Amino acid sequence: MGILYDDVVIISEPQKDGDPTVLTVNCPDKTGLGCDLCRIILFFGLNILRGDVSTDGKWCYIVFWVVGKNRTRWSLLKTRLIEACPSCSSASGISYYRSELQPSKPPDVFLLNFCCHDRKGLLHDVTEVLCELELTIKKVKVSTTPDGKVMDLFFITDTRELLHTKKRKDETIEHLIEILGDAIISIDIDLVGPEITACTQxxxxxxxxxxxxxxxxxxxxxxxxGTLRSDYVSVMMDNTLSPAHTLVQIMCQDHKGLLYDIMRTLKDYNIQISYGRFTTKPRGKCEIDLFIMQADGKKIVDPNKQNSLSSRLRMELFxxxxxxxxxxxxxxxxxxxxxxxxxxxxxxxxxxxxxxxxxxxxxxxxxxxxxxxxxxxxxxxxxxxxxxxxxxxxxxxxxxxxxxxxxxxxxx
The missing domain is CATH 3.30.70.260 (ACT domain)
Structure with a gap:
């Protein structure tokens, strides 16, 4: 039997109030997969309490224990996590799932422009609607006129890749008008070409x-x-505990997107994680153990490379x-x-x-x-x-x- 499409990501509801939701990902491995998954979890406003990662270099098994909003759209989160997983092909006569949703080209950019009467919190309310609709803000320019009106220009992309359709455009405008109310004067959404986006950079x-x-x-x-940073960050590397991997031990204060910050740093360094464990402790402290190796499958033994990675991790967490x-x-x-x-x-x-x-x-x-x-x-x-x-x-x-x-x- 093969791996069913729905089994690539499994979301287990908490058994009692206060318990975390468990996200299980079982798919082919790739460098940076942990970063991509953590970024999606962060986008959905969830906080990772624990995490376990294991891989043999070809297939990985990842478990996240998360908590977050009561209104989290779990089915949509599952869809986005599946899209981030590498596609599978037939192997040894076993038919695996294949994601057809991976973008093959940069997403289209649309210009949302509207004029309305100003009020406190207006920009956040608009931003919240765009996030709920999975519209990503690539660039924004907002200005207030002397007579109390606001001119807003949002360059956005659509995660669902449907903003070119009338239905999706009307849905977006409808939600924005609902939040803006009587303050709205004009609103429009148009596809812009690369020459327009280049001029606005x-x-x-x-x-x-x-x-x-x-x-x-x-x-x-x-x-x-003493307030505008994490209190404490420790990064230690050890090459004696594993014959094939470098152990990275991190201790630091928890913050929103902590695991994403670690994973994106390792992804940028093209570092592969073979096994990892992330746990939160009392008073907001975190401990992370990662067994890693370079893209060539070897330990990190060069002192300069060790120092570079350690310094970058400390900076990103600090x-x-x-x-x-x-x-x-x-x-x-x-x-x-x-x-x-x-x-x-x-x-x-x-x-x-x-x-x-x-x-x-x-x-x-x-x-x-x-x-x-x-x-x-x-x-x-x-x-x-x-x-x-x-x-x-x-x-x-x-x-x-x-x-x-x-x-x-x-x-x-």
Missing amino acids: ASPLLPTAITEDAFDLELPDLARG RPLRVAIVSRGPDTELLVANPVELSGKGRPLVFYDITLALKMLGTCIFSAKVGRHVIGDREWEVYRVLLDEGEGLSLPKNKIEEGVWKMLMGWE
Whole structure:
């Protein structure tokens, strides 16, 4: 008998209230599969409490214990996880499943543009609708006019690849009108060509003042303030416990997307995980044991490679994102940056968390821009939010910075 399509991903409901839901993935292996799965789980707003990964290099078995929202769309999550798994072909006369949903080309980009009367929390409400509809924000430009109107431009892609159809477009507009209510003035969604998206791209290089003042890319010996980072990160490597693998032991404070940050780092380094275990401890502490090897199937014995990987892991877990409040003359700008995977994918729900935090803080947004920029030797997704100071900021700048950081880290 073969592996049934529905058995590739199994979602087991908790047996009693308070217990986690168990996600089991049983499929062919590939480098970076753990990263892809963790990214989807993060997009659905779920927190991973435990994780076990084992593979023989050809087939893998992964189990995640997760908790999250009451309204999680489990059937849709299962579909997305199956899509991320490598396709299987016939082997030894056994017929396996084959996913037909893997995209063969970059997704089409659509421009959502609308004009409406401004109000507090409007940008977050729109972002929430787009996330619920599985529309990914690639770039956004939001501005407020002197007469209190908002002009919003969202460049989006559709996970379901149906936004070119009238039904999907009408559904999206209907949901947006429902949340905007009487404030809406005009709204439209159009497919844009590559020449339009190219013209709207910001310069890949940020001003030097921003990169130097706001985004320190070095791992400091002592973190400033004590709140805008994880408390403790330890990364140790050992080549004596396994004849074929390097053991990486990580101890750190838990945060939203922790396992994703580890997996995307290993994926970018083209590191394969043969066995791994992730557990959360009391007081938000985490322990991770990973038996890894290089793409050539060998241990990591080169001290330079060990130091490079260890330093990158410490940095990614110490500060997985950069958050800063800076002054632009009389204006105040919130800057948030997160590293982009080498595959080109950015961290999910960042803009959602930023706008939610500002909404909860009662801070209005005057304008916002999202773009890809080069900082150091890496590509980053940078969110630049100009805060509305029409009546003066009601909160100190450091409180806004801290509130946004805690929301992004899941410490709210």
